[in-house]
Amino acid sequence: MPATRTLAGPAGGRTAVRALPPLVPLAVVTGISPLATDMYIPGLPGMAVDLGTTPAVAQLSLTAFLVAFALGMLVVGPVSDGLGRRRIMVVGTALFVLTSVACALAPDASVLLVARLLQGLAGAAGAVVGRAMVTDVLDGDRRARVIGLLSAINAVAPVVAPLLGGLLLRFGTWRLTFWALAxxxxxxxxxxxxxxxxxLPAERRSHGAGVSASLRRMGVLLRMPRFVLYLVTSCVATVGFFAYIATSSFVFQELYGYSESRYTLVFATNASAMIVSTLLFSRLVGRVSEDRLLSVGLLVATAGSAAVLVLALTSAPGGALWAALAVVTGAQGLVITGSATRTQALGHAMPGTAAALSGGLAFGVGGLGTPLAGLLGGTAVAMGTVMLLGLGVGALLQTVVARRVASAG
Structure with a gap:
C-alpha cells in the first residue's frame, strides 16, 4: 500500500505529493543481498570442484561479496542524497542482474570473485536506498513501523535462502542459484x-555527489553525539550477532553432534524469533518509545548472552544452549530495528547517508565478530564471550551513556 506525504513549499504552499514504492517489492529489493549471500552456500563444495579451485577460494567469494556490500553502502548512500533515489535503484538493480549472470557463467574462480565484488556493490544500492526512500516519505511512528516491517521481511531471507539453495541443487548445479538470482x-x-x-525531489537534494560532498555529509552526522552513540551501539551489538552466525554451526554440529538438518532447524527457530520481535516492534512503536524498545532489546540480549556463556562453561545440554540463543536472537530484532529507526530519525535531512553509516559500519565492524570468535577457539565459550562483550557494551551505551549525553545536551 503506497504511502504519501505532502510537504510545505518554500512560500507556505504545498509541493507535490511523494509516494512510497509498493512495500513488498521494496522489501525484496532491500533484502536481495541476504539471498545473494546465503542461497549459494549449499553449493560451495560443488563450486570448488567445478572451478578447479580450493574450498578456501570458493569461500572467498562470500567474503568478496560481504566486503563490497559494506563498502558499497558507504558510497551509495551519500551519493543518493545528492542525485536522488530512483536512478540509483535502477542502476543498482540492473547491475545486480548482470553480475548474477556473470557469476552463473564464470569460467574460473577469478572471474567469479570479480563478479561477486560487483554483485555486492549492486546489492548495497537496494539496501541503502530502500531505507532512505522510507525516510523521504514517512516520519515519526509511521516511519518506524515500516522500517520494522522491512526488517521482518528481510529477516526471513537468511532462513529461506539456504533452503532454496538446497532445493535448487536437486535440479542443477550451483550455477542454477545465480540464474535464479538473475x-x-x-x-x-x-x-x-x-x-x-x-x-527525493531535486529541491530537497544535498549539494554535490562527489567524494568530498559525500564525506561532508558523513561529517555532519558524525558530529552529532546522539547519532554516533546509536551508531556505535549498533556496531558493537552486531559484533556479538556475527559471532553467533559464524560459530553456532560448529558448536552444534561438532560439539553436540547435531546433523545438518537439525542445525538448520536451530538456525530457523532462532531466526523466527527475530522475525517475531521485529513485527512486535512495529506493533508497539507509538505506544512505547523506540528508545525504550531498543533498551529492552539490548538488556534482554545481554542477559541471554550471559546465559549462553554460563551454559557453555558448565557443558549444559545443547537444547538449553539453543533456548538461550533463541532469546538473544529474538531480542536482536528489537536492537536492529530500534537502532535503524533512531539513526534514520536523527539523520532525516540526509537519510541516504544515515542509512549508509548505520548499515555499512554496523555490517563492517560487526563482521569482526567472525574472526574474533575464531581466534578465541570457535567454541561455545568463545561465542558466548564475544556475544556478551558486544551486547553488554551496547546495553551500557544505550542505558547509561546515552542518558548522560541527553541530559548534558
Missing part, C-alpha cells in the same frame, strides 16, 4: 522501472 533481479528491475517513484 531472474529475481530482472523481475525487480521491471517493478522498479514501473512502480517506484522518485522520493
Amino acid at each position: 531472474v529475481t533481479g530482472t523481475l525487480l528491475l521491471v517493478l522498479v522501472l514501473t512502480t517506484f517513484p522518485e522520493t
Whole structure:
C-alpha cells in the first residue's frame, strides 16, 4: 500500500505529493543481498570442484561479496542524497542482474570473485536506498513501523535462502542459484522501472555527489553525539550477532553432534524469533518509545548472552544452549530495528547517508565478530564471550551513556 506525504513549499504552499514504492517489492529489493549471500552456500563444495579451485577460494567469494556490500553502502548512500533515489535503484538493480549472470557463467574462480565484488556493490544500492526512500516519505511512528516491517521481511531471507539453495541443487548445479538470482533481479528491475517513484525531489537534494560532498555529509552526522552513540551501539551489538552466525554451526554440529538438518532447524527457530520481535516492534512503536524498545532489546540480549556463556562453561545440554540463543536472537530484532529507526530519525535531512553509516559500519565492524570468535577457539565459550562483550557494551551505551549525553545536551 503506497504511502504519501505532502510537504510545505518554500512560500507556505504545498509541493507535490511523494509516494512510497509498493512495500513488498521494496522489501525484496532491500533484502536481495541476504539471498545473494546465503542461497549459494549449499553449493560451495560443488563450486570448488567445478572451478578447479580450493574450498578456501570458493569461500572467498562470500567474503568478496560481504566486503563490497559494506563498502558499497558507504558510497551509495551519500551519493543518493545528492542525485536522488530512483536512478540509483535502477542502476543498482540492473547491475545486480548482470553480475548474477556473470557469476552463473564464470569460467574460473577469478572471474567469479570479480563478479561477486560487483554483485555486492549492486546489492548495497537496494539496501541503502530502500531505507532512505522510507525516510523521504514517512516520519515519526509511521516511519518506524515500516522500517520494522522491512526488517521482518528481510529477516526471513537468511532462513529461506539456504533452503532454496538446497532445493535448487536437486535440479542443477550451483550455477542454477545465480540464474535464479538473475531472474529475481530482472523481475525487480521491471517493478522498479514501473512502480517506484522518485522520493527525493531535486529541491530537497544535498549539494554535490562527489567524494568530498559525500564525506561532508558523513561529517555532519558524525558530529552529532546522539547519532554516533546509536551508531556505535549498533556496531558493537552486531559484533556479538556475527559471532553467533559464524560459530553456532560448529558448536552444534561438532560439539553436540547435531546433523545438518537439525542445525538448520536451530538456525530457523532462532531466526523466527527475530522475525517475531521485529513485527512486535512495529506493533508497539507509538505506544512505547523506540528508545525504550531498543533498551529492552539490548538488556534482554545481554542477559541471554550471559546465559549462553554460563551454559557453555558448565557443558549444559545443547537444547538449553539453543533456548538461550533463541532469546538473544529474538531480542536482536528489537536492537536492529530500534537502532535503524533512531539513526534514520536523527539523520532525516540526509537519510541516504544515515542509512549508509548505520548499515555499512554496523555490517563492517560487526563482521569482526567472525574472526574474533575464531581466534578465541570457535567454541561455545568463545561465542558466548564475544556475544556478551558486544551486547553488554551496547546495553551500557544505550542505558547509561546515552542518558548522560541527553541530559548534558
